[in-house]
Amino acid sequence: xxxxxxxxxxxxxxxxxxxxxxxxxxxxxxxxxxxxxxxxxxxxxxxxxxxxxxxxxxxxxxxxxxxxxxxxxxxxxxxxxxxxxxxxxxxxxxxxxxxx
Amino acid sequence: xxxxxxxxxxxxxxxxxxxxxxxxxxxxxxxxxxxxxxxxxxxxxxxxxxxxxxxxxxxxxxxxxxxxxxxxxxxxxxxxxxxxxxxxxxxxxxxxxxxxxxxxxxxxxxxxxxxxxxxxxxxxxxxxxxxxxxxxxxxxxxxxxxxxxxxxxxxxxxxxxxxxxxxxxxxxxxxxxxxxxxxxxxxxxxxxxxxxxxxxxxxxxxxxxxxxxxxxxxxxxxxxxxxxxxxxxxxxxxxxxxxxxxxxxxxxxxxxxxxxxxxxxxxxxxxxxxxxxxxxxxxxxxxxxxxxxxxxxxxxxxxxxxxxxxxxxxxxxx
Numbered sequence: 001x002x003x004x005x006x007x008x009x010x011x012x013x014x015x016x017x018x019x020x021x022x023x024x025x026x027x028x029x030x031x032x033x034x035x036x037x038x039x040x041x042x043x044x045x046x047x048x049x050x051x052x053x054x055x056x057x058x059x060x061x062x063x064x065x066x067x068x069x070x071x072x073x074x075x076x077x078x079x080x081x082x083x084x085x086x087x088x089x090x091x092x093x094x095x096x097x098x099x100x
Numbered sequence: 101x102x103x104x105x106x107x108x109x110x111x112x113x114x115x116x117x118x119x120x121x122x123x124x125x126x127x128x129x130x131x132x133x134x135x136x137x138x139x140x141x142x143x144x145x146x147x148x149x150x151x152x153x154x155x156x157x158x159x160x161x162x163x164x165x166x167x168x169x170x171x172x173x174x175x176x177x178x179x180x181x182x183x184x185x186x187x188x189x190x191x192x193x194x195x196x197x198x199x200x201x202x203x204x205x206x207x208x209x210x211x212x213x214x215x216x217x218x219x220x221x222x223x224x225x226x227x228x229x230x231x232x233x234x235x236x237x238x239x240x241x242x243x244x245x246x247x248x249x250x251x252x253x254x255x256x257x258x259x260x261x262x263x264x265x266x267x268x269x270x271x272x273x274x275x276x277x278x279x280x281x282x283x284x285x286x287x288x289x290x291x292x293x294x295x296x297x298x299x300x301x302x303x304x305x306x307x308x309x310x311x312x313x314x315x316x317x318x319x320x321x322x323x324x325x326x327x328x329x330x331x332x333x334x335x336x337x338x339x340x341x342x343x344x345x346x347x348x349x350x351x352x353x354x355x356x357x358x359x360x361x362x363x364x365x366x367x368x369x370x371x372x373x374x375x376x377x378x379x380x381x382x383x384x385x386x387x388x389x390x391x392x393x394x395x396x397x398x399x400x401x402x403x404x405x406x407x408x409x410x411x412x413x414x415x416x417x418x
Contacts, residue, residue: 025194
């Protein structure tokens, strides 16, 4: 309705959990947005904490050139280092040196 | 094995060129997801909007038959449970109207179209309630039939709808337990109570069998084709029957369809053809309670206008 804004709601299920996006509510101001969010996402005691954020305050980064650049990024991940055969070769070498 | 040095494929969002309907339909056709701010063809947008708006309307109108029983609930706990269920259902309407609003139709317009009879709501909410047993049958079986289709909607290609369905399904599972508990309590009661449950089941069975709609040709069902919904009408009805027929029979209830039986050889339920003429007539506003329910909504909407005015007026003044 006229005069209303969209507020995105993030919910923390338990202490220490990440804030997860839950959905959104429509409200004319922050105070009502808070009440609506509580009714929608916290009335069963299922939330430890709620964040209510005006949708226009969110900046989205979705540029694939930045997020998924077309280069190999395996050197940044544990899975990029395949050591099984190298380790085996190193152990065999060490064992044969010791027996000499 | 050596460390790989391959070029990773570009993974753009959305993963199809905006403006290219053919690429879009290939994306959703292969299980891809769409977010609210992604480009989408107008006919996909219109189809999701129609589907979600009808669902939202059904949640909002669906509380009216139950509302009639708040003051007549037999115990305080039942009254609390029923009130809580009604709050949940109105909450579902709010969640779904939000999803629909982001597709471009203002909530005020959706409410007006509902009040004007221009948009539809589910057939089962066009019938009157006669006894407390109806409250149990509705909460158990109407919600069960609904959850069968809603669980499939958690796989919808329209991601904001799919996410909303996860929350809704979780809440509906509480309603089903509440309804089954009401039915079980009555079945363990007096002869008269058992007769009330049977009488309610007899009246609701027809509308329940119609609820998922007539079988459609999967090749021509665009909601299915575009992944807006994940299962066709007949699959949903079969699933409902497989779970709930045994649960009704084990209580000593009789299902009012002599033709109902499970055909092992083809792995499906056979039943008397539901009355599709009645379904069409009911959902177009000609059901026994269609007009009284809409009139209640109109009066209620007018009566509460001052609340909306006050909230928006205060916000504007602040």
